[in-house]
Amino acid sequence: MTQSIYGLTVDYLNDHGHFMVLSSAHGLQQNELSDFQLNMLAANRIPHLLELQLEAKEGDVQLYYRITGKRMLAHFLRMEKLTMHRYFSLLHRIVEVLCDSKVYMLLPDRYILKEEFIYCGSGLEDLHLTYVPKEQLEGKEALSSDLQQLASKWIHRVTELHGTGYQELMNCLFEENFNLPELKQLLLKHMRLTSSSAAQPPAALSDPHPRDEPREWTSIGTAPPAAREKPAIALDRHAADSVRNDAADLLRIETGFSASAVPGAPISSESIPDSHERAVKDIGRKRLLLVLMAVLVVCFIWKWYAESMETSLLYGCAAATAAVGAATVLLLRKTRPKQPQVRAEEPVYDIPEQGDSRFFNEIGLSDPAEPEAFVPPKEPPAEMHTTLLQRNDATVFLGKTAQALETAQIPYLEYSNNGAYEKVPLDKSSFVIGRAGDGTDWVQEEAGVSRMHAEIVKEDAGYGIKDLGSKNGTLLNGEILVPYRVHPLKEGDIVKIVTKELVFKMGL
Structure with a gap:
């Protein structure tokens, strides 16, 4: 199972270190690379870039990126939740690397801004990006589009949403005259705002939706780059109530009227001035x-x-x-202080329209009505009768029944537990095995198991397994797996994590 991006093949190698290898299916030639950028990368140790080495085999060039001791940002974010401050800080770190690349005469649009190609060292503050010194990357979108996708994807990892920072960020990314310095200043501004309000974030603008429910954001992150339309993000109901309450308090202070004078302002114990x-x-x-x-x-x-x-x-x-x-x-x-009068919301009664007699029947003011005469149902005509055209013991085809759907093939892992065999259904396209905690789909409580140990993925070619950079590694049929490389799975393959053996089966 090979991975590819921008016309380059992605592979991983363990040879005196852990490397991510980029090559080309038709052979990456030296003239396709920028000599000036290669010399700049070789002469300078550029911060927050993966260390790059070149290797030529029979005229074909391969790019080796050292990722020893680092973890993919995609797996790091799966384990951790983000606050608004860390969200803006993470984006600022990436934009800062893009801005600083001009000092070394590198091009910002040559970075691969994908979660699988951004690595973390000691934490989210220690990011390392992948730079490809190629003259042209096939199918690569504009820099603003890459940042839009990252921003719209990471906003779903934020535990509590407040303020208008996300909307201003997306407005900046959708500007026709987009530039990195302006985006960097915007992120710095919201980093300061969210840092000062981190102790007590506004409850009225907090995200009312749990993480497993759909969020009412517009799909601005997935809009086509050619559209360049500014996103329109509507305030949710809680934010609207907060705005009405603020308007009611302001009107009461300025004019002396009560909050009930503002249409739509709720009167409750929370709105006491x-x-x-x-x-x-x-x-x-x-x-x-x-x-x-x-x-x-x-x-x-x-x-x-x-x-x-x-x-x-x-x-x-x-x-x-x-x-x-x-x-x-x-x-x-x-001189005892008077308690404020809190008026509850008035109930809304369903007033029947004129001519509706059910309301008067309930209160006993309607005239007694004559009982309706029973009308027997009409029998269908003779041509509408169903005629049995086969024997009682004949087999009738009913198509795909529910029982047939239940027996559809669902791959699973089988393991022995005190002499009894148990099954772990692989009901997700990305199934992670690890210790107890966020981000894992099946927990293996055993000493030596990493928090995110291995992942079983479903691709067009079938199912595969990859080690997620675990400390003790993952074995497939007795062979140690290269971290992050997807190894194909077939019927009866044995996956061993520490001491537990899991047998891959194709269907229940």
């Missing part, structure tokens, strides 16, 4: 001042008694203290 909280604080300060004054008055009363120490004055001071306490309690009750 901040002025109520300020009023509560003011009343609290007044109540505290009242209590302190009462205590001061009581102190003066008993100071007066302490100066004379007369028995008749004792009862007067006690009565005065009681009066001050009663007056204080009464004033505290009068």
